[in-house]
Amino acid sequence: MKILLLEDEFMLARSIRTYLLSRGHLVDHYDNGQEVLEVIESQAHDFYILDINTPLIGGLECLKVIAEKYPDTPKIIISAYHDVDYISDAFSFGCSDYLKKPFNLKELDIRIHHLTVQAKPKIEQVNDPIIHLSNHYTFNKENYLLYHDGKVQQFTKREYSLIILFVSNLGQIMTDESIRSFIWDGEDTESSTIRSLVNRVRAKLKEDLIQNIRGFGYIMKRGDFV
Structure with missing residues (x-):
């Protein structure tokens, strides 16, 4: 799959990207929301992983735009925030799952697989492999x-x-x-x-x-x- 990753913590982003590449995925990494909003205008991805607190434009704002443009594509919000209001906002804006930092990369992989299997029937209707x-x-x-x-x-x-x-x-x-x-x-x-x-x-x-x-x-x- 082609995955978009929005994460401004360099070491965490590197770890996630390296792990997902080892799992056979393609990963486009961005460290600020402004670049993400520019990219999604011309490129579609199979999966989105978005941190909430990122420079220029936050992950929740990106999520709203992505959810409107690609409603059937899975999206995971990752964040150190444990406030229920952030979690509530994330789901109301269209996220598929919420993962709290710190997390195990294997757990991320499991959630990606689960959401992909759920979304596959919808995506296959519009995406020719x-x-x-x-x-x-x-x-x-x-x-x-x-x-x-x-x-x-x-x-x-x-x-x-x-x-x-x-x-x-x-x-x-x-x-x-x-x-x-x-x-x-x-x-x-x-x-x-x-x-x-x-x-x-x-x-x-x-x-x-x-x-x-x-x-x-x-x-x-x-x-x-x-």
Whole structure:
């Protein structure tokens, strides 16, 4: 799944993101609500994890907007607040569950799984798991595999991670930093190493789906359809 995480505590956000990545999820992390409100205008996610007390715009305000735009998508509020008024507000604004800090990451995983199973029948009605990238290429969001004319394409684990990043952000420029953050979890990685990975994937593709935007990064667009 593609998960949006709003959390301004760096160490907690890093722990949550690392754990969810290990569980096979894609995680877009933001440390302030203003960025979240900008992102949701153009991107949909499969799950939202929102802290209440965040800079610029708080999680509850983000929750109201997200719930209106994506009412059937699961949303968890996480907070150190134990006041019943905060909990009441969270549920009245559309949250699916409320998790008090500190919490065990396994508990978060259990709640994500439970809410996803509950929401799946509704989401499946509007979300096709197959993304058509061109007449020949499709990507399956359920097994995270790329197909060419119905045949699974062979890539290394890291190459597939790059493809997942691009497919999850179709039409958006991926900078070296965004690739470094997703593939290497923010570790210091040379731009030449990132460029080499992108070039290997492009060389294996039978169509020019990934383009180099000089001075900015890379972008994946859907190919031509006839």
